[in-house]
Amino acid sequence: MLQSHLFTKTRKEGPKNEVSANANFLIRAGFIHKEMAGVYDYLPLGLRVIENIRNIIREEMNALGCQEVSLSALQDPEIWNKSGRWSDDVVDVWFKTKLKNDVLLGLGATHEEPMVRMVSEHVRSYRDLPLYTYQFQTKFRNELRSKSGIMRGREFLMKDMYSFCRSEAELDAFYDKAALAYKKIFERVGIGDRTYFTFASGGMFSKFSHEFQTVCGAGEDFIYIDEEKRIAVNDEVMQDDILKSLGIERSKLRKEKSIEVGNIFKYGTRYTKELGLNFMDEDGNEQPVINGAYGIGLGRLMGTVVEIFADAKGLVWPEAIAPFKFHLIEIVGGGDTGDSVRKEAIELYDKLNSNGVSVLYDDRDLRAGEKFGDSDLIGIPWRIVVSSKTGTDGPYEVKNRKTGEVKMVTLNEILEL
Template sequence: MLQSEIFPKTKKEAPKDAESINHKLLVRAGFIDQLMAGSWTILPLGWRVITKINQVIREEMNAIGGLEMLMPLLHPRSIWEETGRWEKAKEIMYQFKMSGREYGLAFTHEEIVLDLLRKNIKSYTDLPVSVYHFSTKFRDEARPRSGILRGREFMMKDLYSAHASEEDLMAYYQKVKGAYSKIFKRLGFNFKISEASGGVFTDKHTHEFQVLCNTGEDMIFHCDKCDWSYNKEIYEGKPGDLCPKCKEGKVKEAKSIEVGNIFPLGTWLSERMRVYYTDKEGRKRTVWFGSYGIGPTRVLGAWVEVSHDERGIIWNKAMTPFDVHLIDLKSKDNKESKVKKIYKKLEDKGLEVLLDDRDVSAGEKFAEADLIGIPVRLVVSKETGDKIEWKLRTSDKKELLSFDEVLARLKI
């Protein structure tokens, strides 16, 4: 892609009302735009990142048998009344009346999946089922803040599973926990799996995937030697205590950002919506149910919070909008110039390349490259001769390499 064709352009200043790092940098670099408090447009650069995040999630969901689909966002009041959650959800659910009927905008989809199940599940042979989708969610946050981390409208990947027994549900719950761990490892996060309360979803303890971050809104306690971790809401101890699990490490307190959660909901929602199946003996049984969420837009914001410097964003290979930022300092050359040939060769190798073809100063090009944060910067100029200047976003070191050496560094 040519940088001259990117919309919109970068900004020199952050919005005056921006407080969080992700708000400042993602807006300045042209990844997101704020429509109103808690409502964001994901711009072309941002969408490239979200697409990569979603693909990692999709691959791991498919690997554990998840079937992707898409569900409606507009829900009738009646289906939420069945579970008794219409009134409970008033604080966070957008609810309204039109043409004499009452509706709500989705902040989750348990009721919709359960309705699908009761229409289609008859026998134990129809179970288990696991379905997921990527969609917008709406939550009436009283005070949306922290940039794209806490909005009134956001993207969510939610997976739902139905089972014939508690044992099967919990076995799948562990599979999802493992899949989520793979997702966040692939995306490059330093995270903890913390036990937490179930909120409006369940009375049981659940698990949150918390990215360690000094600017995070959440607070967790975790062991410095094993994988034990609890959300502050349910832990009654204090920092420095002996780890209750391994009995060797010390409990540490840390700020964090929640990027995923999983809920073993059991049968209470299924019972209220009369979601049954017939077992081997012909007896009517209640379906066991689980719910599992990851917020891709929240993942986007969380990464910027933990991976940036004073110059801008620092993307990793898994999430970067482009593999290479190619900078042309001979912008007046003809179409057959060296940089255009390099650009084409890189693309022919399957690389995603952003070519800065603009007629602006070298300093402006370098500053914007740092702001956007693509991992590899390549520069072609009179000074580089028949070589290409190689520089990583995470380093100030510059090297002159041949094209083949560049490919080797890129592991092509």
């Protein structure tokens, strides 16, 4: 993409009312726009990051055999009354609205109830199970305060997956596979090394639920890490008998601030019983379906990456989710008319594009310092400079945004990166 064509501009300062570092950087770099506290728009660069994250998650969900759907935001009170979650006293983040005839509707903060009802229209017998559904869907949560940028929005995109099994054993086996898929997602996004499979309290059906917690100073949670075992526990689980059952020694635990980037939960029959999702087993007996749920907030994941990797100069994107892999910058020197530099840059831009390499080409008529400043702020992993010093087909000066390492490389070496 030509940067002269990109409509967003960088800015020196974020908005005064923005207290979170992630939103501040993302607004300054033109990735997002703030509509109000906890409500953000995604602009072209930000949307490219979200789409990259979405594609990684989608690949891993499909590999698990999950089927993609898209449920509505508007919620029918009937099913939430059945599950006992319609009341604002039970779910304190409801946004509610009204039809013209004054009938109250909700805006989905989560989707267990409608997913279970929808699935119940397609399940009769044990032959119809197991099945796994997922969606990328906007959630609405009426948070009292919203000060964490895109990490805790009042409106945000979530991947929520739901498993429907015939037995606890079938759920357990799938749950373990889903946990591995989550591990892979966080590794692919670039935060695997600081993300811990974390034991949290489990509710009625299972002893534990599990969170994926990423160590980060901007986190709202605390976890206690057993580095040797690569697992962690949260506050709820910090009891001697529970730690013992997990084979964890309290003295070895390291306390860290962290962000919950994913959670997985065995509901069992919690929602299926209440909403009547049953199946006929092999012996002809009607049984409730055994259910689990698995969530990842895409904005929260993106915000976590920002908080972890950004430095004093701006954003730093891991390659897998960066809006572009290369930032091609043409620099026209003092006495230079720029014609030959531009010709070189366009040729390289065309070659990268025709090789399927994503590249943002800064073709703007600006001073080198401004271009480099913008480039650091936007945070694309590899910067290539084309100037009057560059020969045909290179070598080109390539700089790594994260390490600052600079090297001279040929076109072929760039394509191999």
